[in-house]
Amino acid sequence: MQHSKSLDLFNKAKQLIPGGVNSPVRACNSVGGQPVFIERGDKSRLFDVDGNDYIDYVMSWGPLVLGHRPPEVIQALMQALETGTSFGAPTHLETQLAELVTQTVPSVEMVRMVNSGTEATMSAVRLARGFTGRNIIIKFDGCYHGHADTLLVAAGSGVATLNIPGSPGVPQTVTQNTLSLPYNDIEGFKQVMAQQGDQVAGVILEPVAGNMGMVRPREGFLETLRKETQKYGAVLIFDEVMTGFRVAKNSAQGLFNITPDLTCFGKIIGGGLPVGAYGGKKEIMSQIAPTGPVYQAGTLSGNPLAMAAGIATLTALQKDGVYDTLETRTSDLMNGFKAAADEAGIPFQSGHVGSMAGFFFTDRKVVDFQDAKTSDLDRFAAFYRGMLAKGIYLAPSQFEACFVSLAHTKKDIDDTIAAAKAVMAEI
Structure with missing residues (x-):
């Protein structure tokens, strides 16, 4: 993927906005990358200024439970x-x-x-x-x-x-x-x-x-x-x-x-x-x-x-079956990530509650902040960059949750798991 327009916009933003962003995690410093600048969203996807599209699991950090532009x-x-x-x-x-x-x-x-x-x-x-x-x-x-x-x-x-x-x-x-x-x-x-x-x-x-x-x-x-x-x-x-x-x-x-x-x-x-x-x-x-x-x-x-x-x-969200659908999609995604990590022999913990999910690159069960900090941050950064390159948009921080929406289809989940398998095999 090319991100030249995003880079140009980021360089300009850094001259006018502290760190070039209006919320620190967006700068992507912890994952060794740079932010992609978004042009639009639609359903489960984001489209950046360079013409790349991504399956989005940030969902504006949680609000977009119905997807983009419902x-x-x-x-x-x-x-x-x-x-x-x-x-x-x-x-x-x-x-x-x-x-x-x-x-x-x-x-x-x-x-x-x-x-x-x-x-x-x-x-x-x-x-x-x-x-x-x-x-x-x-x-x-x-x-x-x-x-x-x-x-x-x-x-x-x-x-x-x-x-x-x-x-x-x-x-x-x-x-x-x-x-x-x-x-x-x-x-x-x-x-x-x-x-x-x-x-x-x-x-x-x-x-x-x-x-x-x-x-x-x-x-x-x-x-x-x-x-x-x-x-x-x-x-x-x-x-x-x-x-x-x-x-x-x-x-x-x-x-x-x-x-x-x-x-x-x-x-x-x-x-x-x-x-x-x-x-x-x-x-x-x-x-x-x-x-x-x-x-x-x-x-x-x-x-x-x-x-x-x-x-x-x-x-x-009052409609029947809404939360069952969200639960199924999120469970499938996290199970897929865990299977991909196991296949690659990578220590990995994952879980979800409803359509809110998370994962850690550690063999330690995570029940508090100290456990969370045992996650391999370098491996997370490599996973983040690899997934982004394959069109999967995750939060650029180990210490953030990811979110599934009603706009995510079974194909979105399957494609995301396939990308995770490929990236896990490389990191």
Whole structure:
């Protein structure tokens, strides 16, 4: 494949944008490559400026569960555009989307729309502190909750990709009330709660980790978090920005039958447009201004275009058989990758929850961030480059999940597995 136009555009971008990208992982530094510049997307495929096409498993980092340019979303956006792009005032679309969310996710009785996942998690943490009158927030190593100062501690995602432990510009005074514990460590969490539980405002986590690669919660982990937070009066916050409406119809909390106090959403609820939301029990959400003293606001919150796209996406996901199809396609893909690695004699771990998946080049079972970091990063980089050359677009980081959409066909999956076999044999 030729990428000369992408290279020219990247060189120009680097003169105007830090690193040439607007989100660090996109620079492809960890995989020894350069980004391809995308011209358009259609169904399961991306097309770059050099005329190459790829089967896409990034799917805009998760939102595009229906694929690129699904007709129902495009139609909804066109209708919304006829009325305007932004009003900074209430619209009926906000209420419609809020109703869809609350009807599908029982723990969410009220919801506030924001503009990004970072805004959602930042606001949920502030609300937990305001509601409880406490300061300490517990998060987990390798879980990324956006780039708000309070939560940028032992984060995964791009922070892990770039091997940055935290970030300059975040004072210790800001993070001194944030504790980061090992993911899936049941006994360790219980010990901390026994020592400091009455000072903990909230516990926030990805119920299925997607920013250290895809890591499932071990049996009993989520149940322990729920039991201990209730015991000590702390707020349990599920960050479902990635898992929301992707791993199951009623999200990860429905799949694992756990009821959090607050939930953060993003990605899918905006149908591919910038969006975020947080919601939960009325008792807690009523503390948000203007009904309560905890302040949060946003000029573009509830933007009509994002609301319209979100409504169209969530409505499409209500159809029978949707999640069965996603599960089958994703299972086939991961099984195919594992078989290709086994055939090549390469240590390999893989897994999926719904249409969210991940894999590691290690013989160690991955249950936390330390396990994830045992993956052979050089081999991952070689696999990434080899797959890209064969027209398969994967996330350019070992510490990101991959995503399957309803637009992916059986042929897409079969072609991807065939490419993986060829690349595994070479690396």
